[in-house]
Amino acid sequence: xxxxxxxxHGGFELKNSMVEYIKELGYEVNDFGTDxxxxxxxxxxxxxxxxxxxxxxxxxxxxxxxxxxxxSLAANKFSGIRxxxxxxxxxxxxxxxxxxxxxxxxxxxxxxxxxxxLLIKTFLENExxxxxxxxxxxxxxDIEKENKDL
Numbered sequence: 362x363x364x365x366x367x368x369x370h371g372g373f374e375l376k377n378s379m380v381e382y383i384k385e386l387g388y389e390v391n392d393f394g395t396d397x398x399x400x401x402x403x404x405x406x407x408x409x410x411x412x413x414x415x416x417x418x419x420x421x422x423x424x425x426x427x428x429x430x431x432x433s434l435a436a437n438k439f440s441g442i443r444x445x446x447x448x449x450x451x452x453x454x455x456x457x458x459x460x461x462x463x464x465x466x467x468x469x470x471x472x473x474x475x476x477x478x479l480l481i482k483t484f485l486e487n488e489x490x491x492x493x494x495x496x497x498x499x500x501x502x503d504i505e506k507e508n509k510d511l
Contacts, residue, residue, distance in 0.1 A: 364485070365419035367393035367406035369432070372425030372469040374398075375477055379423065382478050388485065391419050407435035411442045414463060421463050423481065428468035436464050440505060443498070448472050453480045457487035459494045 364383055368376035373395050383390050393409035395401050403426045410422040424432035429446040436444035444464035445456035448471050456462035465484040467477060489498075
């Protein structure tokens with residue numbers, strides 16, 4: 362499985378350590394930056410990860426900014442992307458099991474290294490349960506299609 366990851370300046374240090382952790386877990390990583398504390402615009406980095414997933418070059422994505430909120434807002438503008446901003450393990454698990462999230466977002470100013478590792482491990486090790494949840498996720502995707510040209 363290949364994981365796309367990116368961060369803005371608020372999350373670049375945490376992203377760098379998480380890249381190594383994801384590799385330790387046995388996953389391939391597409392790292393889209395940023396690699397410094399120089400100010401950048403988080404939507405540009407959300408775009409890189411989301412397009413990589415849309416183009417089927419990566420299976421899942423991880424986006425890190427100061428809070429995770431900006432990245433999740435930007436990521437959810439992309440067709441087929443279901444980005445979840447989480448800061449606890451239960452939400453990370455449910456985002457995959459019930460919502461079929463394909464992008465995990467969190468904030469470097471909200472969670473530290475160890476919590477970030479737990480979020481990532483939980484997100485990557487869980488799968489969509491389908492069943493009654495599939496109907497609901499399909500409704501979300503229908504809303505996306507209905508509003509595509511508005």
